[in-house]
Amino acid sequence: xxxxxxxxxxxxxxxxxxxxxxxxxxxxxxxxxxxxxxxxxxxxxxxxxxxxxxxxxxxxxxxxxxxxxxxxxxxxxxxxxxxxxxxxxxxxxxxxxxxxxxxxxxxxxxxxxxxxxxxxxxxxxxxxxxxxxxxxxxxxxxxxxxxxxxxxxxxxxxxxxxxxxxxxxxxxxxxxxxxxxxxxxxxxxxxxxxxxxxxxxxxxxxxxxxxxxxxxxxxxxxxxxxxxxxxxxxxxxxxxxxxxxxxxxxxxxxxxxxxxxxxxxxxxxxxxxxxxxxxxxxxxxxxxxxxxxxxxxxxxxxxxxxxxxxxxxxxxxxxxxxxxxxxxxxxxxxxxxxxxxxxxxxxxxxxxxxxxxxxxxxxxxxxxxxxxxxxxxxxxxxxxxxxxxxxxxxxxxxxxxxxxxxxxxxxxxxxxxxxx
Numbered sequence: 001x002x003x004x005x006x007x008x009x010x011x012x013x014x015x016x017x018x019x020x021x022x023x024x025x026x027x028x029x030x031x032x033x034x035x036x037x038x039x040x041x042x043x044x045x046x047x048x049x050x051x052x053x054x055x056x057x058x059x060x061x062x063x064x065x066x067x068x069x070x071x072x073x074x075x076x077x078x079x080x081x082x083x084x085x086x087x088x089x090x091x092x093x094x095x096x097x098x099x100x101x102x103x104x105x106x107x108x109x110x111x112x113x114x115x116x117x118x119x120x121x122x123x124x125x126x127x128x129x130x131x132x133x134x135x136x137x138x139x140x141x142x143x144x145x146x147x148x149x150x151x152x153x154x155x156x157x158x159x160x161x162x163x164x165x166x167x168x169x170x171x172x173x174x175x176x177x178x179x180x181x182x183x184x185x186x187x188x189x190x191x192x193x194x195x196x197x198x199x200x201x202x203x204x205x206x207x208x209x210x211x212x213x214x215x216x217x218x219x220x221x222x223x224x225x226x227x228x229x230x231x232x233x234x235x236x237x238x239x240x241x242x243x244x245x246x247x248x249x250x251x252x253x254x255x256x257x258x259x260x261x262x263x264x265x266x267x268x269x270x271x272x273x274x275x276x277x278x279x280x281x282x283x284x285x286x287x288x289x290x291x292x293x294x295x296x297x298x299x300x301x302x303x304x305x306x307x308x309x310x311x312x313x314x315x316x317x318x319x320x321x322x323x324x325x326x327x328x329x330x331x332x333x334x335x336x337x338x339x340x341x342x343x344x345x346x347x348x349x350x351x352x353x354x355x356x357x358x359x360x361x362x363x364x365x366x367x368x369x370x371x372x373x374x375x376x377x378x379x380x381x382x383x384x385x386x387x388x389x390x391x392x393x394x395x396x397x398x399x400x401x402x403x404x405x406x407x408x409x410x411x412x413x414x415x416x417x418x419x420x
Contacts, residue, residue, distance in 0.1 A: 002037065025061070028055070037078055048101070052078075052079075103140070104143060170229075182257075245286065268315070271295075289326065296319055300323065313365065324375055348387055373391065
């Protein structure tokens with residue numbers, strides 16, 4: 001049955017697609033589909049997985065049998081093999097040949113088995129699926145990421161299995177060994193704030209890690225690890241963050257401390273997601289608030305000419321997003337209002353003002369910093385009055401620029417800022 005269907009799919013005439021249903025019998029089982037795989041070993045994987053997908057979509061023709069779980073597992077293992085074809089579990093990029101199976105079709109088969117046949121996928125398969133959860137990666141796409149996330153949601157649900165998968169499978173078994181060589185003098189062995197820092201230790205560790213990709217497997221043989229970790233942070237709730245934060249923090253700091261702009265920016269973006277799910281009590285009790293502050297502020301001064309303008313913007317956007325979110329989480333109510341005002345005042349003076357006067361000749365940098373003024377001043381409220389002189393000086397300089405008409409978005413930003 002399956003071989004005949006695949007043979008039809010190989011026909012060049014697109015009209016044959018409308019006749020595929022006639023090739024299939026009126027009734028068949030998962031065993032018939034799985035058993036047909038052995039007859040298709042010499043056929044193109046692209047067409048085989050397309051045929052399996054077509055068979056599974058005809059749900060009204062599939063007869064239920066007591067051995068369905070076993071045959072569904074056989075089909076899932078075949079699909080998972082296509083996801084894990086490269087060495088070391090690296091995710092497949094876009095098909096390198098016409099015969100390779102498209103990732104979307106492979107994920108679609110797994111999704112059909114989970115949704116329509118209640119298949120419980122193995123943890124290793126789910127780990128491979130999570131590698132495609134970011135549509136911006138070279139090996140994924142927005143549609144691929146959407147299917148992968150949908151599959152993970154259906155397979156894991158919102159209960160105990162999802163929590164166990166995130167903590168035990170992803171963080172402890174997969175992520176921790178990959179980042180095990182990284183250590184920071186800012187953290188104790190338990191992951192808490194270290195009150196006696198050893199800067200020499202950070203320099204030695206940093207130079208060792210920058211010596212080659214063999215010490216940074218997330219950049220080479222396990223390049224999908226950061227994608228999987230980002231998905232994990234996104235899917236974690238407040239309880240997981242509060243109880244398992246020592247498994248998250250070293251990885252986040254490792255990425256932020258990386259010398260590669262792309263990884264540093266990714267770490268800052270992940271930190272913002274982490275803070276979205278954190279509480280003020282957890283940040284205070286562990287000292288993580290101060291650690292994150294020390295980690296973010298250097299990125300706020302990654303400015304031209306020491307840093308290329310494009311790379312600077314790539315860092316500034318997630319860095320400001322993270323630091324403002326840190327202020328909101330760490331100082332959530334009126335009882336911590338004075339601390340929040342001091343934090344934001346430092347941000348305004350040492351980052352925004354200093355950054356503007358240092359890089360005022362770079363239009364992209366000025367645009368980023370101008371957007372941050374509104375966020376900070378809005379949070380400071382009347383406590384921003386002492387900084388009016390500096391704000392007016394900055395805004396006046398921008399508005400008096402004869403080339404401002406070439407960037408109308410600046411005018412929109414300034415109008416918003418004037419309201420505050």
